[in-house]
Amino acid sequence: MRKHTRLVMAIAAALLLTACGSGEKGKEAAAERVRGVKLDAVRFEALPDVYEATGTVRSATTSEIAAQISGTVLEMRVKAGDRVRRGQVLAVLDDRTPRAQLAAAQAGVEEAAQGAAEVEQALQAAAADRQFAEATYKRYQGLLEKNSVSRQEFEGAESRYKAALANERAMQAKHKQVKARGQQALSQKDSAQAVYSYSRVVSPIDGVVAAKSVDAGTVVMPGDPILTVEDPSRYRLEASVPKQYIAKVNVGTTAAVDTGHGKIDGRVAEIVPSADTASRSFLVKIDLPRDCGCRSGEYGTASFAIGREKRLTVPRQAVVDHGQLEGVYVIGAQNSAEFRLVKTGKVFVERVEILSGLSEGERVAVSQLQQLRDGAGVEGE
Numbered sequence: 001m002r003k004h005t006r007l008v009m010a011i012a013a014a015l016l017l018t019a020c021g022s023g024e025k026g027k028e029a030a031a032e033r034v035r036g037v038k039l040d041a042v043r044f045e046a047l048p049d050v051y052e053a054t055g056t057v058r059s060a061t062t063s064e065i066a067a068q069i070s071g072t073v074l075e076m077r078v079k080a081g082d083r084v085r086r087g088q089v090l091a092v093l094d095d096r097t098p099r100a101q102l103a104a105a106q107a108g109v110e111e112a113a114q115g116a117a118e119v120e121q122a123l124q125a126a127a128a129d130r131q132f133a134e135a136t137y138k139r140y141q142g143l144l145e146k147n148s149v150s151r152q153e154f155e156g157a158e159s160r161y162k163a164a165l166a167n168e169r170a171m172q173a174k175h176k177q178v179k180a181r182g183q184q185a186l187s188q189k190d191s192a193q194a195v196y197s198y199s200r201v202v203s204p205i206d207g208v209v210a211a212k213s214v215d216a217g218t219v220v221m222p223g224d225p226i227l228t229v230e231d232p233s234r235y236r237l238e239a240s241v242p243k244q245y246i247a248k249v250n251v252g253t254t255a256a257v258d259t260g261h262g263k264i265d266g267r268v269a270e271i272v273p274s275a276d277t278a279s280r281s282f283l284v285k286i287d288l289p290r291d292c293g294c295r296s297g298e299y300g301t302a303s304f305a306i307g308r309e310k311r312l313t314v315p316r317q318a319v320v321d322h323g324q325l326e327g328v329y330v331i332g333a334q335n336s337a338e339f340r341l342v343k344t345g346k347v348f349v350e351r352v353e354i355l356s357g358l359s360e361g362e363r364v365a366v367s368q369l370q371q372l373r374d375g376a377g378v379e380g381e
Contacts, residue, residue, distance in 0.1 A: 036367070037379065044360055045311060047351070050346065055284075055299075059231050062229075063207075073219075086203055098199055101196070116175075122171050137160070201227070211227065243280050243281065248307070257286060271285075330363065336376065
């Protein structure tokens with residue numbers, strides 16, 4: 001029993017000492033005065049309502065190079081990160097089959113040219129025969145009128161003329177056929193030349209190899225990806241904007257972009273007119289400055305103004321961070337500071353939105369915050 005009584009008395013004494021200490025500290029805090037504190041009022045402001053769209057940085061010009069013929073990759077002359085020039089050979093495929101096809105097409109062209117030359121000579125001979133037969137026929141016709149040749153001789157000259165004319169026309173038709181075959185042979189050669197050229201994979205642009213999909217020895221089929229080349233001088237942020245906000249976004253307008261390299265201004269270059277079937281959002285492509293320091297694949301955000309809305313705000317300088325909590329020093333009617341926890345919303349250029357913890361018209365400190373304590377007296381400027 002005595003032990004219990006002693007314990008109770010010890011606890012009471014400790015509480016009394018604690019209360020006395022707290023009172024002394026409260027008196028000290030009340031005695032503190034901080035001069036030259038700038039004050040500002042909590043107020044409603046009509047501020048831009050902004051939608052922040054997330055997206056990915058990509059090169060404005062990207063070329064995904066795929067195989068156009070089937071075959072084995074014999075050489076890969078570049079690797080990811082290499083700079084390449086337009087027309088530079090990047091990879092070589094097995095060209096034995098297309099080379100044989102090209103040789104056959106070339107032989108067809110030469111054969112057609114030789115046949116055309118022979119038909120051309122035959123046509124010239126047929127034209128000469130027709131001219132001679134025609135002249136003879138006309139001369140015999142005049143002689144027949146003068147009864148200088150017999151009817152039989154005239155008919156013989158007429159028959160030779162008709163035969164020569166028919167032969168010339170036949171040669172003309174054959175000449176057209178041979179010419180058409182020559183054009184066909186040239187077309188086959190051009191096609192074979194194109195197929196042969198596909199065995200040399202070349203860069204369509206000046207740029208950087210962004211990805212290499214195959215190695216030497218890989219068998220590829222038409223459509224299989226081989227390399228990706230991109231232009232590193234111009235980048236875009238491709239961001240998704242929901243249907244309800246897309247009407248507020250227009251080509252040519254400015255959007256505030258953050259890619260992790262600092263905030264920059266971008267320009268809306270393109271809005272894909274069809275929505276994504278899964279998210280019902282539209283893809284917006286935003287041109288970025290050349291000096292943005294971006295890389296393909298980086299995460300980025302774009303802010304679009306979609307209207308104005310009244311928000312309860314305080315200056316950004318008024319908000320104090322205490323670990324993961326945020327608060328402000330509210331200056332009451334007695335000019336004493338009260339530290340109050342708040343919940344913040346969107347951050348604007350100079351002010352920050354307050355979602356809870358403050359009321360319109362209250363005063364907050366925006367300077368000397370390091371010197372302020374809960375309960376300290378304040379002398380404003």
